[in-house]
Amino acid sequence: MATARIFQRPKNSMQSGRARTDQWQLEFEPAEPKHADPLTGWAGSGDTRDQIRLLFPTLEAAIAHCEREGHDYTVVPAPKKTLKLQAYADNFR
Structure with missing residues (x-):
């Protein structure tokens, strides 16, 4: 069963x-580790779910999709927005 991660970009x-x-993104956790190609040195794997990124307008729509398709999921909460209020004159102190 695929494990998905739901988060806000x-x-x-x-x-x-x-x-x-404002959209919610769904990505699948990698099923196998990446390995270096011996010829080119590029990192790759046989897991094609790594290429899938789905966008949803709401968190509820993303959860409904996972439950409908039978995927396990984890919701990553959005980070708190912090503002650094600073005046232009503070650059010259």
Whole structure:
């Protein structure tokens, strides 16, 4: 049985936009470890579920999908948003 991880995507720290941060993402845990290819050195495995990422509008929709398909799942809570309030003048202290 496949184990899935459900989480909310964090905001990209390199950009100011918040696109797709309100959606919930489902990823499957790897079933086998990755190994290096002897010829190219690239990391790979035979597990194709590593390539699947599903997006859902709500947490309830993601949980319903897992229960309908018979997947075990863990919900990772969204991290707390912390704001560092700082004035521009603080750069010159």
